[in-house]
Amino acid sequence: MKTFGVTIHSTGRYVPDNEVYNETLTHWMETSDEWIRKRTGIKKRHLSTGEDTSDLCIRASQAALSKQKIDVSQIGLVIVATMTPDSQSPSVASKVQAAIKAENAVAFDLSAACSGFIYGLSAAEKMLRHMSHPYALVIGGEVMSKTLDWSDRKTSVLFGDGAGAVLLKRDGDTEAFIAEDLHTDGGKGSALVSGEQEVTNPVCARDAKNGFLTMDGRAIFNFVTKSIPNSITQVVKKGSIDLEEVDFFLLHQANARIIEIVSKKIDRPLSKFPMNIENYGNTSAASLPILLDESIENGTIRLGSGQTIVLSAFGGGLTWGTLLIKI
């Protein structure tokens, strides 16, 4: 059987228009611009004034589709990575499928918190090799602001809303996906919890939970600063290349300080780590596709150039994963 390569064909992003600077947060809670910037690198984030996750995902998908004119009936798969879906059913992916009229696509959501986009790409590239249609859309989209406790200054200042989309194409010649390193450590899952729902029914009357996001900052910090350098080193080894051959490392934009630590630990210059956290905050599953789309738009990364890129993310679950791609 002939094996087909899967490549990244197009990318797009969308964030709500409404920008909220750190200064505005100081009116809502006891915090300061300096405190937030120094510890996280964040200057502002986009917060939804009513658009839900599907609205953002649809706009990001349309942006990706507008750059490469394709027949949408040739899209066989739509995956939305999100931890903030509009509803449990229908999925966000179903709504995207309807909006873009990808009538032949199988559509489902994938839940892996901030690592969701990496897991989604990994799943999509494998499924696409066995599907009859040649295109797949992988989207990371979040309205994190609806899961935040806005009286908790430790978590609410960190996150933002947005969506990014990547259109994958199966074709005969080139292969983008070189190696991957994916992990889950469910034993540490309580370090980041969001959207909890209590069992309440006629035989079990418990108080409803608020479902707000809670995070053990030190536990997450320790996990990330140990596991991500290791995961990057592993994926490069699996791909039989040296770290020096990687053109850019695109890391989940959770905290600029964490990215600096990873850069130090794997001994690669910070200039190899494109960052945009200052403008978006942590957009969870949306952070990597937004960063990828921006990096392509500003010419740092060029589709079809053969550049070697590492994509790496980490988050609730706990989940983490790294992909080595030739773009």
Added chain:
Amino acid sequence: MTTFEQIQEIIVDQLDKEESEVQLDTNFRDELEADSLDLFQIINDIEDEFDIKIESEEGLNTVKDLVDYVEKQKEAK
């Protein structure tokens, strides 16, 4: 190398300070302007260096606090 010297080296390296600035009675939050993420990193490095576990950073304010904590953990092993 004494425990103090090992911890001093970790702090000097993490916070980019001179050895003379990191003494037993130095308060790393006030005098070295270390924030919570700096402290997490210092604690991580100490845990790796001495093969111990530091459960909470609460009550750890000076270099001596860290040295005492590590000494106690080493004795308990």
